[in-house]
Amino acid sequence: MATAREIKRRIESVRNMGQVTGALEAVSASKVRKAQDAVMGTRAYARAAWNVIVNLGATADTSLHPLLAREVEGEDVLIILITADRGLCGAYNHNIIQTTLEFAGSLGSPVRYITVGQKGRDTVWRMGKTIVADFHDLPVVPGLGDVSPIARTATEEFLTGSASEVYLAYTDFVNMLTQDPIIQPLLPLCQRESRTSMTCVLEPEPVDVAEYIYEPDAPTILEEILPRFIELQVYQAVLEAHTSEHAARMVAMRNATENSKELERDLTLDYNKARQRSITREILDIAGGAEALEQERAAARR
Numbered sequence: 001m002a003t004a005r006e007i008k009r010r011i012e013s014v015r016n017m018g019q020v021t022g023a024l025e026a027v028s029a030s031k032v033r034k035a036q037d038a039v040m041g042t043r044a045y046a047r048a049a050w051n052v053i054v055n056l057g058a059t060a061d062t063s064l065h066p067l068l069a070r071e072v073e074g075e076d077v078l079i080i081l082i083t084a085d086r087g088l089c090g091a092y093n094h095n096i097i098q099t100t101l102e103f104a105g106s107l108g109s110p111v112r113y114i115t116v117g118q119k120g121r122d123t124v125w126r127m128g129k130t131i132v133a134d135f136h137d138l139p140v141v142p143g144l145g146d147v148s149p150i151a152r153t154a155t156e157e158f159l160t161g162s163a164s165e166v167y168l169a170y171t172d173f174v175n176m177l178t179q180d181p182i183i184q185p186l187l188p189l190c191q192r193e194s195r196t197s198m199t200c201v202l203e204p205e206p207v208d209v210a211e212y213i214y215e216p217d218a219p220t221i222l223e224e225i226l227p228r229f230i231e232l233q234v235y236q237a238v239l240e241a242h243t244s245e246h247a248a249r250m251v252a253m254r255n256a257t258e259n260s261k262e263l264e265r266d267l268t269l270d271y272n273k274a275r276q277r278s279i280t281r282e283i284l285d286i287a288g289g290a291e292a293l294e295q296e297r298a299a300a301r302r
Contacts, residue, residue: 006273010017011267018260024088025253029139032176032246039173039239040140046236050276053189066192069228077111078132078163079104080154080186080234082170082241083120089249092179093119093284096241099181099200100169101127106198112163114153116238132157141148144231149237151231155237158187169238173245177251179244187227187232203260 003011014268063069080099083093097120104111112130133153138146157163166187172180181282184202215221 005266007271007274014260014264018257021253021256025250028250030248034141034251035243035246039243046232049232052222064218067225067226069188075109076163077107077109078157078166080114080168081120084245085118089245090252091247092245096171096181097250103183103198144235147235148231151234162237168237171239173240173243176247
């Protein structure tokens with residue numbers, strides 16, 4: 001049975017932890033508002049650009065640009081894995097890492113990684129997987145310049161033939177309570193058939209196929225816009241992942257704060273019971289001592 005002093009120390013420890021988690025919840029709430037504004041501001045444009053890419057894949061001549069189709073038949077697959085730099089965000093990191101590993105195992109091909117976030121990098125490194133590049137410590141709301149090196153690295157891997165396919169693995173922000181792990185095919189642009197039946201793989205929505213008129217000419221236009229489209233898709237994936245991370249951390253810290261308050265109430269009740277037991281014992285000791293003293297005095301008078 002724990003003593004009142006030990007229970008009091010536990011109460012103080014739980015109260016301090018609750019203050020920490022409450023502060024982290026407030027910080028995450030501030031960050032998630034900024035991140036949510038950013039992701040909502042670019043989502044419509046990113047989806048429209050994705051529809052354009054789907055159209056290009058359905059209508060364009062794949063010989064017009066090397067990003068449209070594989071020129072070198074290789075086996076390696078490159079996955080851009082986007083996770084958080086820190087923990088304390090519930091199952092956020094575990095879900096996207098586990099989904100990515102399951103997807104990689106279903107491909108039947110050697111897989112290499114570009115990691116965005118320290119948690120994903122550490123897991124991939126511990127498993128002995130090949131890491132092509134690592135990016136971390138991105139701002140709360142990264143700019144396109146912060147994300148461009150990620151897209152350029154993936155594009156160079158594809159163009160040099162080091163990777164036959166490139167996928168984006170990130171967490172899609174649905175709302176403050178729901179974030180879904182997503183695997184999105186990125187390169188080549190004209191290959192949209194899924195190699196796996198996993199439900200996490202993002203399939204392009206059907207769109208009305210349109211014939212584009214290029215001015216001045218198709219190779220010049222594609223050379224300009226396709227790399228930008230790739231950067232945009234990576235940028236949107238990073239924004240979605242960051243917003244999901246802060247939402248998951250805010251909810252996790254809120255739950256931790258509520259649990260600490262509940263635990264503090266339970267410990268306070270135990271502390272009061274322990275004090276009551278201690279006081280009762282002291283009263284019984286005093287009463288017993290007084291009774292013994294009275295009996296001794298009565299014996300002495302006789």
